[in-house]
Amino acid sequence: MRSFVFPEFSIIRDEERCGSCRGCERQCAFGVHTYDPVTDRLTSDEQKCAGCQRCAIFCPEKAIVVRPSPSFYRPNASWSREKIEDLKRQAETGGVLLTGCGSDKPFRIYWDHIVLNASQVTNPSIDPLREPMELRTFLGRKPDMLDIRAEDGDVEIRTEISPNLTVETPILFSAMSYGAISYNAFRSLATAACRSGTYFNTGEGGLPREMRDEFGRCAIVQVASGRFGIDAEYLNCAQAVEIKVGQGAKPGIGGHLPGEKVSLAVAETRMIPQGTDAISPAPHHDIYSIEDLSTLITALKEVTNYEKPISVKIAAVHNFAAIASGIVRAGADIIAIDGLRGGTGAAPKAIRDNVGIPTELAISSLDRRLREEGIRNQCSIIAAGGIRCSSDVVKAIALGADAVYIGSAALIAMGCTLCQKCYTGKCNWGICTQDPRLSGRLNVEIASTRLSNLISAWSHEIREMLGGMGINALESLRGNRDHLRGVGLYEWELDVLGIKGAGE
Amino acid sequence: MAKAFVLEPGVRAGPSGGMGAAVIDAASLETRELNDRLRELMLSGARRVQISNVCGQRYIGTRLYTPERLKMEIEVLGTAGNDLAAFLSGHKITVHGNAQDGVGNTMDSGEVIVRGRAGDVLGFSMRGGEIYIRDGCGYRAALHMKEYQGKRPVLVVGGGCQDFLGEYMAGGVVIVLDLEGEIHDASFIGTGMHGGVIYLRGTVEGSQVGDQVDISPAEEADMEVLEVYVSRFLERFPEVETTKEEILASPFTRLTPRSKRPYGGLYAY
Numbered sequence: 001m002r003s004f005v006f007p008e009f010s011i012i013r014d015e016e017r018c019g020s021c022r023g024c025e026r027q028c029a030f031g032v033h034t035y036d037p038v039t040d041r042l043t044s045d046e047q048k049c050a051g052c053q054r055c056a057i058f059c060p061e062k063a064i065v066v067r068p069s070p071s072f073y074r075p076n077a078s079w080s081r082e083k084i085e086d087l088k089r090q091a092e093t094g095g096v097l098l099t100g101c102g103s104d105k106p107f108r109i110y111w112d113h114i115v116l117n118a119s120q121v122t123n124p125s126i127d128p129l130r131e132p133m134e135l136r137t138f139l140g141r142k143p144d145m146l147d148i149r150a151e152d153g154d155v156e157i158r159t160e161i162s163p164n165l166t167v168e169t170p171i172l173f174s175a176m177s178y179g180a181i182s183y184n185a186f187r188s189l190a191t192a193a194c195r196s197g198t199y200f201n202t203g204e205g206g207l208p209r210e211m212r213d214e215f216g217r218c219a220i221v222q223v224a225s226g227r228f229g230i231d232a233e234y235l236n237c238a239q240a241v242e243i244k245v246g247q248g249a250k251p252g253i254g255g256h257l258p259g260e261k262v263s264l265a266v267a268e269t270r271m272i273p274q275g276t277d278a279i280s281p282a283p284h285h286d287i288y289s290i291e292d293l294s295t296l297i298t299a300l301k302e303v304t305n306y307e308k309p310i311s312v313k314i315a316a317v318h319n320f321a322a323i324a325s326g327i328v329r330a331g332a333d334i335i336a337i338d339g340l341r342g343g344t345g346a347a348p349k350a351i352r353d354n355v356g357i358p359t360e361l362a363i364s365s366l367d368r369r370l371r372e373e374g375i376r377n378q379c380s381i382i383a384a385g386g387i388r389c390s391s392d393v394v395k396a397i398a399l400g401a402d403a404v405y406i407g408s409a410a411l412i413a414m415g416c417t418l419c420q421k422c423y424t425g426k427c428n429w430g431i432c433t434q435d436p437r438l439s440g441r442l443n444v445e446i447a448s449t450r451l452s453n454l455i456s457a458w459s460h461e462i463r464e465m466l467g468g469m470g471i472n473a474l475e476s477l478r479g480n481r482d483h484l485r486g487v488g489l490y491e492w493e494l495d496v497l498g499i500k501g502a503g504e
Numbered sequence: 505m506a507k508a509f510v511l512e513p514g515v516r517a518g519p520s521g522g523m524g525a526a527v528i529d530a531a532s533l534e535t536r537e538l539n540d541r542l543r544e545l546m547l548s549g550a551r552r553v554q555i556s557n558v559c560g561q562r563y564i565g566t567r568l569y570t571p572e573r574l575k576m577e578i579e580v581l582g583t584a585g586n587d588l589a590a591f592l593s594g595h596k597i598t599v600h601g602n603a604q605d606g607v608g609n610t611m612d613s614g615e616v617i618v619r620g621r622a623g624d625v626l627g628f629s630m631r632g633g634e635i636y637i638r639d640g641c642g643y644r645a646a647l648h649m650k651e652y653q654g655k656r657p658v659l660v661v662g663g664g665c666q667d668f669l670g671e672y673m674a675g676g677v678v679i680v681l682d683l684e685g686e687i688h689d690a691s692f693i694g695t696g697m698h699g700g701v702i703y704l705r706g707t708v709e710g711s712q713v714g715d716q717v718d719i720s721p722a723e724e725a726d727m728e729v730l731e732v733y734v735s736r737f738l739e740r741f742p743e744v745e746t747t748k749e750e751i752l753a754s755p756f757t758r759l760t761p762r763s764k765r766p767y768g769g770l771y772a773y
Binding site: 089090092093094095096097098223226227230231232233235236256258259267268271272273275276277279281285286295298299302303305348423 | 535536539543562563566567569571586587590591593605606609610612625628629631644647648650651652653655671672674675696698699764765766767768769770771772
């Protein structure tokens with residue numbers, strides 16, 4: 001059927017600069033560029049373009065510009081071009097619209113409406129270049145009280161201390177599975193996490209056996225509804241286990257890793273036959289209640305000999321704080337909360353752009369709820385979904401998070417341009433693909449260095465911001481909303497965030 | 505039942521050498537205490553353990569993973585609680601009694617024998633090993649069972665199963681013998697199934713089975729598989745008063761997935 005949809009992008013080639021080197025043709029897995037030997041020129045099929053900018057960035061002559069196509073329908077406030085074209089695509093295929101990455105819709109980004117405090121005169125700021133600043137964070141259950149005995153100079157802690165994760169900076173890599181992302185991207189995250197004193201999260205696709213010895217020490221392994229790649233060795237080689245209940249990009253639904261992405265190596269890691277769809281059902285079919293969740297949490301504690309903290313990841317939805325309270329009471333040591341703008345390798349667009357609540361509001365509600373119930377110490381909170389820079393991290397912690405997960409930010413550090421075509425498996429940046437020709441483009445050493453650089457840069461900025469506020473340990477910022485003020489927010493938003501307006 | 509083993513709470517070393525079974529009396533033990541002792545016994549070299557007076561303690565067998573893959577044979581006297589053999593790694597567990605929900609949850613390898621019935625969510629996401637249930641089981645059995653390379657899980661149920669049997673099943677073999685002779689009346693069998701095979705003794709209506717499933721009579725190759733596992737079933741439960749020939753003389757229905765990719769056409773790319 002002929003498609004009635006405009007190309008999304010225009011490709012402008014500067015014919016004077018173009019040396020017909022055919023680099024763009026090799027770079028593009030979507031098959032946009034074609035060489036015509038008769039004219040010795042390259043032509044472009046804009047209809048296929050994902051707008052990932054690979055060709056433009058790698059063109060040695062800088063001869064290519066890719067920009068949103070200027071074509072338009074008669075302007076209509078209700079029927080935007082996106083709405084019209086989505087509808088046409090569905091009329092042409094009869095299918096569910098699929099997309100990748102976090103929601104790009106203009107929901108209010110609260111980070112950009114919150115400002116931080118700084119010391120002036122009465123409470124001197126601290127210079128992180130010459131004074132120690134503590135970013136080290138412990139994630140897991142903390143005791144209600146400590147029974148400490150001192151005898152003959154020996155101090156003994158009698159309280160049983162739950163296992164905690166030690167993270168040198170409050171930034172962890174969010175769950176991205178091998179299968180959704182390439183082996184090289186997965187290994188880059190693991191390498192950078194180990195190098196930077198933080199953790200990567202395997203997602204639900206298992207952890208390749210050859211990586212377990214080397215990277216288990218900085219791995220959080222996931223148990224999701226598909227239960228892929230899970231055996232006792234997988235659970236025991238890591239430092240923490242995370243039960244994935246929900247994801248910010250697609251709360252309430254499961255996932256289908258398409259059979260064509262289930263290569264031999266992915267199949268081995270997930271422990272499923274090659275080429276089958278890897279189906280994660282919407283719920284865990286052994287969890288229909290908080291009591292059932294408690295059973296799985298305890299099963300995971302049993303299988304790991306009570307040596308690892310157990311995290312439960314949920315999407316931020318309307319009444320999630322009450323559910324989170326149940327999750328803590330069910331025995332979770334960490335709650336990971338993933339907001340509206342959380343990323344994904346594939347999600348139905350209708351879900352991604354319409355379900356869930358913003359991370360910023362979620363952090364504050366969750367922290368408040370657990371404090372009101374007197375159980376905040378029983379779990380740590382990792383906030384995820386839409387963390388873009390170090391100041392977002394600082395604000396998340398001041399709103400009540402213990403640490404953050406970054407997913408999209410980490411991918412961007414490796415080269416991702418958020419083109420949202422992750423689900424096609426044709427990622428020209430070698431990140432979200434199982435095609436060896438494409439994934440080979442991502443050099444693990446370079447990509448992991450880019451990731452470590454990012455962690456290092458953000459950590460330094462966090463120290464600067466803390467020092468500016470006169471704080472020398474991240475611990476003193478946690479839930480410290482006095483250091484936040486809102487700009488341009490409604491009263492109810494300030495209330496949910498638990499912050500005052502600027503100038504108040 | 506097995507009162508001879510009940511002396512006092514705790515562990516008693518088995519009779520001479522490594523041959524005899526160590527004994528745990530679970531009468532006054534919480535789940536965690538029981539599993540502490542099981543693990544201690546395994547690490548101290550015990551290879552056979554008998555646990556008496558089990559009354560709902562959970563996760564029996566779960567905390568027995570070691571990198572060296574030590575293996576034990578465990579006899580459970582009483583009623584095993586939820587998640588018996590969850591994540592089980594190579595051990596053999598025999599329950600002389602019933603088992604509650606979640607038997608063999610995400611089990612990796614080993615064998616579970618229940619001389620009684622099992623509750624809901626039996627063999628959930630099981631990837632390897634074998635489970636034999638003498639009597640029937642509850643809802644949601646064999647959900648998302650999967651197979652991988654040499655690992656092909658097998659679940660044999662002597663009685664009947666309830667609704668949602670084999671939902672999202674991705675691999676392995678499920679055999680429901682329905683020896684109690686009732687007509688198999690579960691619904692929503694095999695919804696979303698994309699791998700593996702289910703054999704039901706007797707017949708099933710199309711309306712009981714998910715859209716993603718093909719129904720056909722068992723063929724010769726299937727009967728060979730059935731013969732192997734029915735024999736093993738009867739070896740494990742000599743108390744079952746029937747013969748292999750008698751069981752195999754009945755017609756068997758085979759349920760297989762129509763596609764490895766049941767939802768491949770769902771999306772607009």
